[in-house]
Every structure is written in structure tokens, then in C-alpha cells.
Amino acid sequence: MSSPSILSCLACAAPIVPVHPMVNYVHCGTCFRVFRHEDGQLQDGSPCTIIFQHTERMQVGVKGKWQNQHFTVIGRCRLYLNESVFNYWTIVFEDQSLAWLAEGYGLYFIVPDVTRATILRPGLYDELQHAETGDKITFPGEKDQAYILEQIQSCHKTEMDGQAFFPDIDYAYTVFEAANTKGHSKTAFAYKKDQRVFLYDLLPARPEELALSGLREAVASKKEFVCGVCDANIQVKNYPYAQSCICDSCGTGYYLEGTDYKNSHQKFPQNRIMDLPINIGGTGNFNGTMYIVHGYAEKQEKNIYKARWREYYLLQPNSRYAVLSEFDGHWIFVQEASDAPVLTNPDIAGFDYKDKTFTKYNRYQYTLINASGAFPHNILDNQETMCYEYVHPPQVWIYEKDRNDGIRWFIGEHIEASSVKKAFGLTKQLPYKKGLGAVTPLPTDHISGQSLFTCTIVGFLFLLLLHLGIGAGKTNQVLVPFQTIPMADTSDVVSVTFDNLVLNKSSSNVNVFVAANVQNSWFELSGSLINKNNGNEYSFSQGVEYYAGVEDGESWSEGSKSENFHVASIPSGNYILQLQGTREHSIWNNNNNTNEFQVEVKYDVGEASNILWALGFMLIWPIGMALLIRYNNERRRNNSAF
Template identity: 20%
Template sequence: MATEPSPQRAYRAACPNCGAAVEFRSAASALAVCSYCRSTLLREGEALRRIGQSAELFEDHSPLQLGASGRWQGAAFTLVGRLQLRYAGGSWNEWHALFDTADATGAALRSGWLSEDNGGYVFSFEAPPPEALPPPEALRVGAAQVLGRETWSVASVTTAKLGAAEGELPFVPVLERAYVVAELRNAQDEVASIDYGPASEGRPPRWYVGRGLQLAALGLGGLREDSTRELKGRSVECPSCGAALAVQLATTQSIACHQCHAVVDVSKGVGADLQHYAQDTPGAEGRGGGEPLLPLGRSGALALGAGGTRSWQVVGYVERCTLPEPGDDEQSFWREYLLYNQKAGFAFLVDAEDGWSWVRPLTGAPQLGGSTARWQGDSYRELYRYTGQITYVLGEFYWRLERGQRTVNTDYQGPGGKRLNREQTGEGGDAEVTWSAGAALDADVLLKAFKLDAGQHAALQRDVKPLSSRGIGGLAGLFLFLLFVVIVFSLVRCGRDDCAELRSLYGEASNEYQQCARNTGGARGYGGSYGGFSTGGGGHK
């Protein structure tokens, strides 16, 4: 728990608009937003001057709030301000953290920024740039950028706007003015941001460097105790069929309707004009894909990387396929389950033809050299490069889904079943690169963790070893081979309806067409990839 800063450093005055008390804890803070009337107040000596009014914050049900306090690397801090920034893909929060220790000048308290995005967190501090920073147009997403003696990977170059602000801030926020921010990551698990600011200001870009963390590592006190209770009451009406959709997660950007299967975009907040698209993938009842083997809402105890065993809840389900290259008829299908833990954020379980695996988004970026990648002392070799496309979704997702959304993936294999995935989404100014790391996972572990029936063991298996001749008689081997051929040829092609002839002859409501649609839809999910759609991961944008 952070202690209160020295009283000699605090400054309190009445809001000139409503009379409420406004406090400044740092001598370096130039501005505060009144918590009562939302007036933007500029500090001028011993007086406050109202220079405008801040917009209302979008209620994202963050567990953080002003006044929450904790420790970072042994130093105590308190959250005293907040910026809510918006971009094409949604929004994220920047919390102004004021420490109890002095900064490098000794004239004011040290401050930093706790970034909150997609269930992940990054603590960053402004620092002198290692050299003259390149202009944003010189940065290419996915490319290496050498700054000083460090090699960084450009993760994103985003145009953002400040949507709202609250509390004590070190500068005057200008609402709705567009500016560019670039995010870079390195092999030391660091995140750097270049804040170019509005073009009209003409100021030099600012350089911030930080590290990813889990909220539990900060030992925070004073969190919003009612955030879980409020989330239970957050609901929207499906714009397609009118069904009530209960949004359970604070970071949800898209949710699939349980009744009509439309995918609803809630990235602009509850009450905004909601966009949606209908899913017309053939499958059960002529629409939708296969049923998830791991039921939505089910929780299971799994050890996914550092942090030991945690309870992970299945909150989303995605079916994806590869898009064949020109002249190539080969195509793979796989399934992904989005998992959530309140303190650890998000992870993915991947169900592909070569077995199960798990991945979690990385803060940093592996170092690339030819067809190999190095991460935390291990060397990974490149296995596959492919373009993936989402074909069907259920549940909630922390990114905004769009029809036919595509990703460019590269999979890497490391020692002991370790895996890396590089994924690029979007193009041009909307492009973003995210790395994920994980490992292979035995199906028996999932059967036990999610308390599935023993009869589901066979359904979880993704292993083609029975096709080998070892231990299999001639007739049995021939039978399994023919069964495998039937399964392969029954796979649904991504974006193609193999039952179109039956639909034209008998109609979409006919038993003939419905049976064909069910059969082909049930064959999906046996892919040759273990990539994870892992946009986000707590970046300081």
C-alpha cells in the first residue's frame, strides 16, 4: 500500500466551476479534471482556471480506479490520473501513476504510466530517446528498427484520439485531436512507445519504455470491488434479432448472439450504434459451425506458462482456415478457444490436426535470423507460413471481428514442444504484429481440467499415428486409411458451399441440404496450424 506523499508537496483548491475540492499531489502536474463537474482545470500559481470540459469516460468496467495504490520494483505509487484513448480497433486506458519518491531532478515526484489494454498491463516511463527518432512514415510494421544499440520490432503504428480524461495529469489533454503513436518490442521483453503528438504542436516525439506485467504483481489496494457485480448487469440488444446479450468481460469488443449467431461489434460502448454481421457458414441447422468440444463458460485448472496453475474460463470459440496459395488446393482447418483469467488476462487453446497446444501473447518480440527465431535463450525453427481466415465464432472476444477477417501467420517449433507464432493483422496504417508463445498440450490434460466425460476422450484426440503400420493389421490399416480419406475429402472449403447443388435442387430447408450441411460443417477443425489470433496483449500504444 502506497503512503501519502508529503503534505508540503500537496496542493488543494476549490473548482472555480462547482466548488468541489481539487487536489494536486505533484508539483509537476499542470492540470486536473474535476471529478464532479468534469471541468478541465489549469493550475496557474495558487489559482485554478477552467479551460474547458472533459468528455464522459466510456464505462469499461476496469478494475483500476483513481486512488488505487501498490508497489512497482519496490517503490510505492498511487493512481492519480487517467487518459482514455480511442483508435479504429477500440480503446485503451493510460493510468498516471505518481510515486512517493522524487524524480531525477529532485523537484517533483516520479511518475509513470500503467497501460491497460485487452486484459494485459505495461508499466512505462518517459526516457531520453536513444537517438533521433524516425518519423512515423519511416516505420514499417513487422520490420526491425535499430535505435541506439538496441534492435526493436515495429508492432504497430496507430492513429489515436484522446477521448476523455480524469484526475491529475502532467500536461493539458486536447480531446479528439488525432496523433500518431508507434509501438515497438524487443527480445528483452520490453515495450517502447513513440508518441508523435498532434502535428499542429510541432513538438519532438516522446520516447517511453516499459515492461509487461500481471496485475497481481503490483499488490494493488483500493481496486473497484464492484466491477464484477457491474459486469453482470451489462447487456446489449442484438441489432439483428433483438435477443438480450449479456456481456461478461470488461474488455469485450465483439460478441456472438446465442440466438441468431450474428457477430455484434460493441467496441464503441454499450448504447452506441451497434454493427453486426450474420454468419452464414454451413453447419448445424444450416448455419453456424461445429459445436465446441470445450463448452463456453466452463472453467478448468491449467498451468499455462509462468504463474503456476490457474482457473481459466472458456469465453470464446473461433473456427479458422488457411487460404490456399494460387495453384495450391491444400487447405487446413483448426479451432481456437479463448480463455480468460481475471489476474492473468487471456490465453488460447488451439485444436489442430497435429494435436492440442496453448499460446499466450508476448510483451516482447523474438529476434529473427533467416528461418529461425530466438526467444529467452531458445532457438525456434520456422515450420509454416500461411494466411488464415475466421469462418465462425461463438462467445466474447477482446478484438473487433469483421467478416472474412484475415491474418498472416508464421509458426515456429522449439525444443521440448515449445511453440512461437507471429501474427500480422490489418494493412497499412491498421497493421499490427503480435507474437505468442506456448507449448504442446496432451488431450488427457484437457479432459481432466475441464471435467469432460470419459466418452469425449476420442473426440479430443488429434493424432494421425493410427495410420502408421506399427501394430495395425492389414484390414484394420486399410479401413483406417479409407476412413481418413473420407474425412479429408469431406472437409468444407473455406468460403465455399459444397452443398450448393443440393440446395439448388431441393431448397435450403430440405432434409437433403440440411444433412449435407451438418456433415460438412462437422468436419472442420482439423488443421495443420497452431497459430493464435492474439491481437493485443497489453501494449502501450
């Protein structure tokens, strides 16, 4: 790049040196006049004013990095919008291209190649002027991608610092922001005078990935004015980013319009503020970051539930706000997000975001019941704000749509009351917990129906394979072959003995099959396995019974004529098997039952009942877990409209 030219101030002739040929707004360091710079010439008449009070951490000269390119901050334009103040810092990269680092309230965006904006003519201007927040819009060249308008902000005032590039400051303009479901965002500057629209890409950025250096210590900026109701002196901290405030003396609410605070004609009872567990002006440390309590608000849903909750507005030194929200003793730490979901319809049942499924939990409008301190938006004008909450414990996404503030997304996370007390060093008793919080974490939160089903199937297959593996090692040795044992007509009992039964495993089972042709009677087989070496005896018995008949023209039956059972855990050794069969004599003969029974004895066989018992016990866990998940979901949804 060639050496910068030296220009003379049109008012006082002091030298002005543009730091980049494409900056189009510069100011005189002597008389502080702002001039438009174009083609190496200065033009007078810009309504932009100079920023004299430098309180933010960001400043001219800060260096950073974006997508492997280093940049330097050379100036900014500070825009006063509907309910916010936002900075567009002009940055110059190593390749001498200009971009913006859009920054405000701790949020950061990169707008690349600002000197190469897509400039569009009246057609798009007319469409934007008639659009409302939440409407779909398509931009030229991207017909297949519908964008959702999330912000429509009129600029009331523009200030500058250093040297900057900006489309135009001289005329009234409106700033639009839009995003699509593919994660692309746009910002547009629409000018009323010539109906031009400057369209740019808008890329969310995190402070840590910008690697900013050369930041200064933040200074507690403030604005003082006299309350028009009680003549008390009001000090608003973090001006001009604080968009509304409450008089500590009489409770009158004020909102920022331009550069002055206007009376909203709303009053709030300040005597109740004295009983808060967290005081305004107090400091708290969350995860190593210090916050100052700047404001307090109590809100109530505008529905039949009339749920009330309390919010503490916290401020970091870099003007990043957070809200500590408490409802029924449950606390959530909330911050506005630059990289957020995009919904074409907020009334959907839920959405997936970064591998998490968030389900709709609540939808409401609210009324401001009480307030004190200062706030980053006009808290006095949110009567028509529509709010949606989507939960994936311990997190919640909060969608707010407001006629003046547009669509904003906030990400919240559950925080324990003990952590709140520790952060602020509190000794007061915090509100007691009632029920289960919307995002209070539970062990069942991360177990879905699909995962529970999958785990059950995997467990079933594991047990089945284990059973098959164990069964493959069984010998199924026949100790007593299948045979029929007769019974004399004169006796109801018969005994039989089998000798020299060798069991060679350290421990295994003996399977006994018994069958008898019983009819409306019973038969019982009892027996003993006697170890010939040590005399240990293992006894068993098993009955067989079968009954049938006709009642009221319907046939019925119960029981079985055969049974198959196991005698478990028989040690190795040489055994004698003694069997004794007993029948119900009179009924046996009266019904012409065969006077015999059948037996078969095997050793070391697979036990099918084992797998059935194992599966039965295994099902206790998924069934119990499913019931617990349902119970916890019902508890969590007690305060939900859905």
C-alpha cells in the same frame, strides 16, 4: 514536496486538490468535469470523459513496487485504440517522480519518468505518419539502433479516472510502439495539430514482480444492445475490452467502433456451436487460475492445405485472455506476451530466445469459418493477417501481423487432452488425435545433432581410456615363445605338448598366434588347455587358408597365412597345452609349401577386438537415435509448410 494547493472547479466551484504538482488532468468530484491542470491553474475544454463503471481489479490507490521503489496509483487515462482498449495508470514513486503503469488484457509495462519525455518536432512526425507496421525506424540519439514498428494505433476516445499525467488529450493523436533486437522498446505519442512527438521508454513487466496490493475484485462488466438483424438482445461481457462479438440468435458479427458495436454484415451458423465439447460460458481451472470461455472460433488456412483448427477464447478475472487451440486432437494453451522476440524479418528459418532455438514451422493467412461469443480483438477483420509459427516443443511462438492490430506475439505450450477434460470437468469425447502435433513433446526433442555428436565422442573417449586402463594391468606373459614346428613329409598331422604352464590370475585370456606358408590350401591348428589340478579342459581350433590366382587377366587373393586369436576366461592353475596341426597334404606338396608352421602363445594380453566390439555396440545408440530424431521430425513436419 510542498502541501498541495486547493483549486476551485471552473464549473461548480467545488474544491479540487491536485495530489501531485505534475498531474495535468484532474476532475471535479461534484460535477464530474475534466480540467487540464498546469502551473497550479485549471483550464477548461478537455474532451476527456470520466470513467463511472469501475470493473477492473486495478484501481486508484493500488500500491506496488518496481526496481526497489514503491509506488502508488493516482489515476489513469483509458485509450480506445484501433482494436484494443489500454490503460495508462499514472503512478507516483517514493522520490515523487511520475511514471505510467501501462496495462490491458493482463499485460503490464512500466513507462518511467513520463514528465521528462523526449519531445521531437515535425521530422519524426512525418516519418512516423508515412511508416507502416514492420518498417524500420531510428530515433534521434540512437542512430545505431534500428527499431521495428510493431504498433500504430489511432486513439478514438480517451477516458480518465482519478488524477493523471498525459502528454495531451485535447487533440487527435496516434500511439506507436517499436522494439529492437537488443530488447529495448519505445512508445511514442504523435499529435496531428502541432506535429509534436512524445517519446518514452517502454519496459515489459510481470505482475509478480510488481507486487501489487489493494486490488479490488473484478466485476463482470457488460454492454447490452439490440441486434439490428433479428432484434435479439445481445449482452457483451468484458466491455469495452471485448472488441467483437456474435449474436447468439442469428449469428451476425459486430465489432466495436468508439463505444458502440457496429454490424459487420457477416453471419455464422450458430446451430453448429451446440455440438462443441467445451461450451461458451463454461469455466475451467488451469494451474490454479479460473477461466471463463468467452468465445469460440473455427479458422481455415488460405492455402492448398486448407487446414482447419478451433480456438476457445478464455478470460481470467483480471482481463487476461488465453486461447485454447485444438488441431487434429492436439491442444495448445496460448497467451499474448509482453516480453517477446523482435524479428527484422519473420521469414527467417528460426531464432534463439532465452537459450532455446525456435524453428519456423508454418506461415499462413486464414479465413474465419465460424464464430460465437465475444473476442478481445476484431476477429471479423483478420482476412489479411499474416501468421508465422516457430516451434521448440513443447512451446511455440506465434507472430501475427495485421493492418489494424499491428504485430503481436503469442506464446503457446502443448497441453494434454486429459488436462483439458480435467480443467473443464468434461464428459464429452474430445477430438481424436491424428499424427503428431506441432509441439507435442517427445523424448528426442531436446537432443540436438551437436549434443548427440558430443555424447558419442565422450563415450568413445571413455571406452578408449577404460581399455587403456585395463590394458595397463595386463602382464603379457609368454607361455610358448615364437617357434617353428616341422611336419614330416609322410604325415598330414603333427602334435606337440607343452607342460607346466602356470596361469596365476583368477581369470584371464590366452592368446595364440599361428602362421603357415599355405598357398591355395589350408592349415588347421587345434588345441586344449588341460588343468593338471582338476582335469578341466579348454579346447580351441583355428584355421589358416590362403587362395590366389588370375581370372580374366586380373589377379585375386583371399584369406590369410596367419591368424591371431584369444581363448577367453581361463581360470588360474598349472596347465598342459596340447597342440595339433593338420594340413591339406596333397595340395601342400603339389604347391611346394614349406612343411612347417609357427606358433606363439601368450597369457593375459590386451584384446584390441574388445574395444572394437564395444565401440560398435556403442555406435548403435547414436545411429539409432539419429534415425529416431529424423523420423520424429518428419512426423512433426507432416503438417508444416517447411
